[in-house]
Amino acid sequence: xxxxxxxxxxxxxxxxxxxxxxxxxxxxxxxxxxxxxxxxxxxxxxxxxxxxxxxxxxxxxxxxxxxxxxxxxxxxxxxxxxxxxxxxxxxxxxxxxxxxxxxxxxxxxxxxxxxxxxxxxxxxxxxxxxxxxxxxxxxxxxxxxxxxxxxxxxxxxxxxxxxxxxxxxxxxxxxxxxxxxxxxxxxxxxxxxxxxxxxxxxxxxxxxxxxxxxxxxxxxxxxxxxxxxxxxxxxxxxxxxxxxxxxxxxxxxxxxxxxxxxxxxxxxxxxxxxxxxxxxxxxxxxxxxxxxxxxxxxxxxxxxxxxxxxxxxxxxxxxxxxxxxxxxxxxxxxxxxx
Amino acid sequence: xxxxxxxxxxxxxxxxxxxxxxxxxxxxxxxxxxxxxxxxxxxxxxxxxxxxxxxxxxxxxxxxxxxxxxxxxxxxxxxxxxxxxxxxxxxxxxxxxxxxxxxxxxxxxxxxxxxxxxxxxxxxxxxxxxxxxxxxxxxxxxxxxxxxxxxxxxxxxxxxxxxxxxxxxxxxxxxxxxxxxxxxxxxxxxxxxxxxxxxxxxxxxxxxxxxxxxxxxxxxxxxxxxxxxxxxxxxxxxxxxxxxxxxxxxxxxxxxxxxxxxxxxxxxxxxxxxxxxxxxxxxxxxxxxxxxxxxxxxxxxxxxxxxxxxxxxxxxxxxxxxxxxxxxxxxxxxxxxx
DNA sequence: TCGTAACAATGAAACGATTCAAAGATTGCG
DNA sequence: CGCAATCTTTGAATCGTTTCATTGTTACGA
Numbered sequence: 001x002x003x004x005x006x007x008x009x010x011x012x013x014x015x016x017x018x019x020x021x022x023x024x025x026x027x028x029x030x031x032x033x034x035x036x037x038x039x040x041x042x043x044x045x046x047x048x049x050x051x052x053x054x055x056x057x058x059x060x061x062x063x064x065x066x067x068x069x070x071x072x073x074x075x076x077x078x079x080x081x082x083x084x085x086x087x088x089x090x091x092x093x094x095x096x097x098x099x100x101x102x103x104x105x106x107x108x109x110x111x112x113x114x115x116x117x118x119x120x121x122x123x124x125x126x127x128x129x130x131x132x133x134x135x136x137x138x139x140x141x142x143x144x145x146x147x148x149x150x151x152x153x154x155x156x157x158x159x160x161x162x163x164x165x166x167x168x169x170x171x172x173x174x175x176x177x178x179x180x181x182x183x184x185x186x187x188x189x190x191x192x193x194x195x196x197x198x199x200x201x202x203x204x205x206x207x208x209x210x211x212x213x214x215x216x217x218x219x220x221x222x223x224x225x226x227x228x229x230x231x232x233x234x235x236x237x238x239x240x241x242x243x244x245x246x247x248x249x250x251x252x253x254x255x256x257x258x259x260x261x262x263x264x265x266x267x268x269x270x271x272x273x274x275x276x277x278x279x280x281x282x283x284x285x286x287x288x289x290x291x292x293x294x295x296x297x298x299x300x301x302x303x304x305x306x307x308x309x310x311x312x313x314x315x316x317x318x319x320x321x322x323x324x325x326x327x328x329x330x331x332x333x334x335x336x337x338x
Numbered sequence: 339x340x341x342x343x344x345x346x347x348x349x350x351x352x353x354x355x356x357x358x359x360x361x362x363x364x365x366x367x368x369x370x371x372x373x374x375x376x377x378x379x380x381x382x383x384x385x386x387x388x389x390x391x392x393x394x395x396x397x398x399x400x401x402x403x404x405x406x407x408x409x410x411x412x413x414x415x416x417x418x419x420x421x422x423x424x425x426x427x428x429x430x431x432x433x434x435x436x437x438x439x440x441x442x443x444x445x446x447x448x449x450x451x452x453x454x455x456x457x458x459x460x461x462x463x464x465x466x467x468x469x470x471x472x473x474x475x476x477x478x479x480x481x482x483x484x485x486x487x488x489x490x491x492x493x494x495x496x497x498x499x500x501x502x503x504x505x506x507x508x509x510x511x512x513x514x515x516x517x518x519x520x521x522x523x524x525x526x527x528x529x530x531x532x533x534x535x536x537x538x539x540x541x542x543x544x545x546x547x548x549x550x551x552x553x554x555x556x557x558x559x560x561x562x563x564x565x566x567x568x569x570x571x572x573x574x575x576x577x578x579x580x581x582x583x584x585x586x587x588x589x590x591x592x593x594x595x596x597x598x599x600x601x602x603x604x605x606x607x608x609x610x611x612x613x614x615x616x617x618x619x620x621x622x623x624x625x626x627x628x629x630x631x632x633x634x635x636x637x638x639x640x641x642x643x644x645x646x647x648x649x650x651x652x653x654x655x656x657x658x659x660x661x662x663x664x665x666x667x668x669x670x671x672x673x674x675x676x
Numbered sequence: 677t678c679g680t681a682a683c684a685a686t687g688a689a690a691c692g693a694t695t696c697a698a699a700g701a702t703t704g705c706g
Numbered sequence: 707c708g709c710a711a712t713c714t715t716t717g718a719a720t721c722g723t724t725t726c727a728t729t730g731t732t733a734c735g736a
Binding site (some may be wrong): 052 | 410411450455565624
C-alpha cells in the first residue's frame with residue numbers, strides 16, 4: 001500500500017521544483033506550456049490529489065462555511081440549506097451542515113467543531129435565546145449571521161421572515177373571503193414562530209369588526225397533532241365549526257384536513273376554509289389543494305450567505321438585519337364560499 | 339483583529355513547551371496536575387481552539403467519512419444518513435454529506451472533493467452503473483462501501499436491501515388477503531429499484547394460479563405521478579379496477595389514494611387494497627393509513643459504516659456484500675375485505 | 677552584440693499540530 | 707548519600723501546501 005503522492009513526488013517525476021507544480025495548480029498562466037504538460041502528465045501518472053488540510057493550514061482558513069439549523073427534517077430548513085449551498089458554491093465555498101435538533105448541547109458541539117475546522121463564518125438558527133454562546137463567537141471574531149431570527153443589529157447580522165406579517169396575511173385572506181369566525185391552530189406559544197403568527201392573525205381580526213378568533217392549542221406542529229385537533233372539531237358538529245381555520249404550519253393543516261374530510265360531512269372550502277403555513281410540497285398535492293403562506297426560503301439562504309461574505313470581506317463591524325415578507329398562496333382550500 | 343491563538347501562544351502564556359500543551363490535549367495522564375492547570379488556564383485566557391487542518395496534516399488522514407447519496411430529499415436516504423452519522427460518531431468520526439441528485443457530474447465533484455479532504459473512506463450510492471469512477475477509487479486505495487446497491491464482492495463491499503423480496507412480500511400480502519387481480523404502479527423500469535420490486539411482485543403472482551398482474555407505468559415516483567395514474571383508474575369505473583394495487587413507493591401510493599378517495603365512490607380497502615413501499619412518515623397519517631414495505635434504513639446506515647471500518651482497519655482486500663430483507667407493515671389500506 | 681525587460685522556474689520559509697528521543701526531575705530503596 | 711527507576715518536560719523534525727524573493731532564460735530593439 002503506497003501512500004498517496006504529494007506535490008513533491010509530482011515535482012520529482014516531472015523534474016521541476018515544487019513551487020512550479022503549485023503554480024500549475026493555482027496560476028497556470030505563470031507556467032510555460034511545455035512544463036505545464038510535463039507536470040500534468042506526472043499528476044496523472046501518480047494519481048496526485050491535492051491535500052486540502054495542507055492548503056488550509058497555509059491559508060489560515062478553510063473554504064468552508066458552517067450552517068447550523070434546528071431541524072433538517074423540516075422542509076423549510078431543507079430549502080434554506082439548498083439555497084445557501086448554491087450561493088456558497090457560486091463564490092467558491094462549501095457548506096458544512098449541522099443539525100442541532102433544538103438541542104443546545106448539540107448546537108455547542110457543532111460550534112466547537114466548526115471552529116476547529118476554521119470555517120470562514122457561521123450561519124446559525126439558534127436554539128432558544130441568543131445567548132452567551134453566540135457572544136463568545138463575536139469575541140472570537142467569527143463572522144456570524146443569524147438565520148430565521150431577528151437580532152440586535154449592534155451585535156449580529158440576521159435574516160428573518162416576518163411571521164407577524166405572515167399571520168396577518170393568512171387571517172386577512174380568510175376575512176377577505178367572507179369568513180368571520182376564525183380559529184388558530186398551533187402551539188405551544190413558547191415557540192416564537194407560533195406566537196408571532198398568532199399575533200399577526202389577531203391583529204387582522206381586531207381590525208375587522210364582528211370577527212372573532214378562537215385559539216386551539218396543539219401539541220407540536222405535526223400531522224398527528226393536527227388530526228387530533230380536527231377530530232375534536234368534528235365532534236362539535238357542523239354548527240360549532242369556525243368558518244375559517246389558520247394553522248401554524250402545513251403539517252397541522254393537513255392533519256386537520258384529513259379529520260374533517262374523512263367523515264364526508266364537512267366540505268372544504270364550502271363549510272370551512274383552511275390555510276396553512278410554509279407551502280411545503282405536500283400542500284399542492286393534498287386531497288384539497290391547500291392554501292398557504294410561502295416563506296422566501298431561497299432568498300433567505302442566499303441573503304444569509306451574502307451578508308456573511310460582507311462581514312468576512314469588510315472588517316468593520318456594521319451589521320444588517322434583513323427581514324423578508326412572506327407571500328400568500330391561494331389554492332382551493334380557501335376558495336370563496338359557493 | 340488578532341488572529342486566533344496557536345498552540346505556541348498557549349505554550350508561551352503558560353511557560354511550557356509546545357509538546358507539553360499537546361500532551362495536555364491528547365494524553366492528559368502524562369502531565370502533572372500543576373502544569374495541566376496552568377496550561378488549561380492559558381487555553382482559556384487566549385480562547386485557544388485546535389486547528390484541525392494542522393492535526394490532519396500531521397496525522398495523514400481526517401476523522402471524516404464521505405457519504406454520497408442520490409437524493410437527500412428522499413426520506414429513505416435521510417434515514418440512512420442519520421443512522422450512518424450516529425454510527426460514525428460512536429467511533430469518533432464525522433460524516434461529510436454530498437447529494438449527487440442522480441447526476442454523475444455532481445457525484446464526480448464530490449468524489450474529488452472528498453479525496454482532497456482525505457476522508458478515511460467513502461460510502462456511496464452510485465449514479466447509474468458501477469463505473470470506472472469507482473474503479474479509480476479502488477486503485478487509489480480509498481476504502482469504499484456501496485450503499486443500496488449490490489456489488490461484485492471481489493471489488494467492493496456493499497449493503498443493500500433485497501427489492502425483489504420486498505416486491506414479493508407486497509404482492510404476496512395482497513394475494514393472501516384474497517385479492518387476485520393485481521396492478522403494479524411505477525416507472526420507468528430503467529430504475530433498478532422499480533424493476534426489482536416489479537420482478538418480485540411478478541414472482542408472487544406467478545405462484546398463485548388465477549392471479550394476474552397489470553403494470554401501470556408512471557412518470558417518476560411522486561405524489562403527482564400517482565394522482566394521474568389514479569385518475570386514469572377512476573375513469574375505468576368500479577368494475578374496471580384491480581382488486582389490489584402495489585405502488586413502487588409511498589408517494590405514488592398516496593397520490594393514487596387521493597385520486598380514488600376524492601370521488602367518494604371507491605372505498606379503500608373494501609373496493610381496492612393499496613400498498614406502498616418505504617414506509618415514510620406520511621404513510622401512517624394518510625387519509626387511510628397506508629400499508630407499506632419498510633426497509634431497515636437504520637441497519638443499512640450502521641452496517642455500511644461497520645463494513646467501512648472493517649476495510650480501513652484490515653488492509654487485506656476481502657469484501658463483504660450484506661443484503662437486508664425488507665419487512666411488511668400492514669395497516670388499514672389492505673385490511674381484509676369486509 | 678549588448679542591455680534590459682518580460683517571462684519562467686527555483687527552493688527555502690511558513691502555517692500549527694503531533695511525535696518521540698532525550699534530558700531533567702523526583703522518588704524510593706539499600 | 708548514591709543509584710536506579712519512574713515520572714515530566716523539552717524541542718526539533720515532520721506532514722504537504724503556498725508564497726515570494728531570487729535566479730535563470732528568452733526575446734527584442736538599439
